[in-house]
Amino acid sequence: MGGAPKSTFERARRRNAYRRLLRGLKGRRAGAELLQLEEAERRLRPFGRRYAGIQTIRLDRIVGTDSRIGDFDRDFLPRRTELGERWRRVESAFAHSDLAPIMVNQLGDAYFVVDGHHRVAVARQQGRETIDAEVTELRALWHLKADAGPNELIHAEQHRIFMHESGLALVHPDACIAFSQPHGYTQLLENLQAHGYRLMMCHGRALTPSEIASDWYEQVYLATLDVFEREGVEPKWTPGDLFLCAFERRRELSVVGEPAALEDVAHQILVGDEKGARSRIRRLLAA
Secondary structure, eight states: OOOOOOOSHHHHHHHHHHHHHHHHHTTOOSSOOOEEHHHHHHHHOOOEEEEEEEEEEEGGGEEEESSOTTTBOTTOOBOOGGGHHHHHHHHHHHHHSOOOOEEEEEETTEEEEEEOHHHHHHHHHTTOOEEEEEEEEEEOSSOOOTTOOHHHHHHHHHHHHHHHHHSHHHHOTTOOOOOSSTTHHHHHHHHHHHHHHHHHHHHTSOOOHHHHHHHHIIIIIHHHHHHHHHHTOOOSSOHHHHHHHHHHHHHHHHHSSSOOOHHHHHHIIIIIOHHHHHHHHHHHTOO
């Protein structure tokens, strides 16, 4: 005899339970967390908001929620048995017709659910790859990746602080300087401020933070990265890591002789002294 299709809720609950058990045995947290929209906005401080209309978005780019972090894990597996009744109603509605679009906020390439968590969960359990959504775009200095995690939010916050404190946000707002560890932004700001002091001494007058930031970004930061690019070696680190490593190495060489050419420093780091470069970068970015 035929009957109603079996709900995917029980299967999803079992998958969540298995994951919690495995992670518990390995001494890890029980399930990856959804990102919280409130925390993302606090760290990134979006400065623009635009209604982008109804779009078809990828389900695997939904990484966060505005309010339901205790109900679903990062894969939208249910964490509470009480979600079953609502889950089954949504699943039944899916079987007869497409449901109304969910509502999401977008930061970079990542999406945060505002309304429609159960629709997302059921769609993922059914193996769907996309879902219709009403999208509101939030603009920020940092462009979140589609698979953004908690660590990226920390990087985004440190990047935002650096951009505003340095003045770079006013003259090069699209500059996106990344590090393997967020501690790099503090050292980068010190490098920029030292450049500003030398620049003002050279000009014999006070300069605005924007003037200093613009000169540093174009004549120091980008010029240094151009040297690495001309060397033609694919680095294993972020551009920010390489920049700080180059200037530390150049300072070390200058102590014992004439100021070293950036070309020589880049060659040492990328070709002749790779082990030393890894050690130097770890030391620079150590907590």
